[in-house]
Amino acid sequence: MADSQFTARPSAAGMWVRCGGYVSMSTRYPELPGDNEVREEGIGAHWLAYETGNGRPQPNGVLTPNGVEIDDEMQSAVREYLAVLRGWGVQVYLEHTVAIPSIHPQCGGTIDAWGWDPINRILYVGDLKYGYNPVDPFENWQLLCYVRGALDFLQALHGQFTEHFKVRMYIVQPRGYGHDVVKVWRTTSDNLYGYMHTLKQAAKVAIEGNGELTAGDHCYYCSARNNCPALQKAALQLIDVSTDQHSLELTNDQAAAELRRIDRAIKVLESRQSGLESQLEHAIGEGYVHPNFERSGGKGKLDWREGVHAQVAALASLLGKEVKKPIALITPTQAKGLLSDELLANYTQHKPGKLKLRRLADNHADKMFNQE
Numbered sequence: 001m002a003d004s005q006f007t008a009r010p011s012a013a014g015m016w017v018r019c020g021g022y023v024s025m026s027t028r029y030p031e032l033p034g035d036n037e038v039r040e041e042g043i044g045a046h047w048l049a050y051e052t053g054n055g056r057p058q059p060n061g062v063l064t065p066n067g068v069e070i071d072d073e074m075q076s077a078v079r080e081y082l083a084v085l086r087g088w089g090v091q092v093y094l095e096h097t098v099a100i101p102s103i104h105p106q107c108g109g110t111i112d113a114w115g116w117d118p119i120n121r122i123l124y125v126g127d128l129k130y131g132y133n134p135v136d137p138f139e140n141w142q143l144l145c146y147v148r149g150a151l152d153f154l155q156a157l158h159g160q161f162t163e164h165f166k167v168r169m170y171i172v173q174p175r176g177y178g179h180d181v182v183k184v185w186r187t188t189s190d191n192l193y194g195y196m197h198t199l200k201q202a203a204k205v206a207i208e209g210n211g212e213l214t215a216g217d218h219c220y221y222c223s224a225r226n227n228c229p230a231l232q233k234a235a236l237q238l239i240d241v242s243t244d245q246h247s248l249e250l251t252n253d254q255a256a257a258e259l260r261r262i263d264r265a266i267k268v269l270e271s272r273q274s275g276l277e278s279q280l281e282h283a284i285g286e287g288y289v290h291p292n293f294e295r296s297g298g299k300g301k302l303d304w305r306e307g308v309h310a311q312v313a314a315l316a317s318l319l320g321k322e323v324k325k326p327i328a329l330i331t332p333t334q335a336k337g338l339l340s341d342e343l344l345a346n347y348t349q350h351k352p353g354k355l356k357l358r359r360l361a362d363n364h365a366d367k368m369f370n371q372e
Contacts, residue, residue: 006099007106008203010145016206017141017198019213023206042130044068046112049078049128050095053085074130077174079334081128084172084182087336088124090115098149103196104203107145114150121165123150123189129173136171137185143169144195165189181333 007023008016015022044064051058062070085092092115099108113126125146129135137143147167169185280288284295304312316323329335332348 006108007207008104010100010107010109010111010142010149013141013145013199017202019206022213038131040066040068041074042128044070045074045077045130046095046128048074049081049112052078053082053092053094073175076330076334077128077130080174080181080331081126081172083334083336083338084170085113085115085126088115088117088168090117090124092124093150096153098153100145100149100152102152103145103148103199104207106207107203108149109145111146111149114146116150116154121163122168123147123165124168124170125150126170126172129171130175131173132175132177134176134179135173135183137169137183139195140169140171140185141195141199143171143185144192144199147192148196148199167192 007027012022012026015026043066047064047066048058048070058070060070060072060075064070068074085094092113093111094113095110096114097108097110099105101107111125112128113124115124116122117124125143127135127137127143127146147169165188167185167187167189169187171183172181173179173183174181280290280293281295284290284293313324332344335344
């Protein structure tokens with residue numbers, strides 16, 4: 001089965017749960033063709049993980065089916081991801097496409113990785129994120145869809161699951177710099193009933209009803225964001241309000257409340273900005289001309305020419321200089337699948353991060369208590 005056959009895909013659940021009009025709008029306005037480097041790299045990383053995980057490792061320099069060149073960074077990310085999956089200690093299904101009829105007959109998609117431990121009754125779901133924006137597994141609608149999809153698959157094979165079981169939802173994000181590479185939401189099947197009901201109701205509205213368009217930070221990844229009247233209205237209202245000038249003194253509580261509103265407003269404006277940029281980039285590529293915009297790549301990073309590494313190293317050595325990198329260890333996270341936790345604990349540490357204002361989600365308190 002291919003994802004394209006499903007109307008409500010888990011990868012877009014964060015949008016169709018929050019915006020009832022997303023499905024119809026994204027169908028009407030699909031993703032514009034063009035360069036989305038991070039997305040293409042993510043597709044390539046998933047292909048490499050599937051190949052490597054199935055005993056077909058690929059060397060650097062090979063092009064993935066979507067044309068991305070495999071490099072050290074991608075290899076490292078895949079090693080970290082597969083080490084996490086091996087740690088489950090069960091058979092792992094990689095890139096497994098499933099239907100999810102218990103949410104909706106038109107709901108389904110491809111689960112990055114999942115596994116079932118029948119002895120300890122633990123359902124594992126994992127998702128590889130190769131992008132940079134940090135993703136939290138807690139109350140993550142995509143992962144919740146995957147849980148339901150894996151469960152539907154198991155029930156089709158073995159019948160209904162009527163007993164309590166544990167659930168582990170993993171996000172592995174090697175390039176989420178400044179954040180944990182591996183994040184886990186540990187919960188139980190009993191705690192997920194409400195979420196599954198929400199998914200079922202949202203899918204019904206999004207697919208069968210005339211769902212209401214709702215603007216928010218979820219708009220950033222919507223292919224219809226430059227054609228959405230709700231997002232345009234929200235963005236223009238924010239622009240008008242931003243011109244209102246007056247002096248005032250705020251209490252700390254008022255400052256916190258206003259900062260939260262500004263954070264949300266910035267995300268709405270960034271979503272609108274991204275959509276308009278995408279439209280103009282595509283239009284300019286097709287020949288459209290505007291005096292204030294152009295499409296240009298600029299200079300890439302400075303790099304050595306192909307095949308000169310040994311020559312440069314030899315010349316530098318004659319000059320008494322050392323330009324080769326010293327041998328370095330792989331990261332502690334990469335070593336987890338190779339060395340014991342006890343050994344790693346003796347030689348690793350968490351370095352303190354820079355102190356700065358940190359945003360806590362509205363559901364932060366729930367996250368502390370909605371566990372197994």
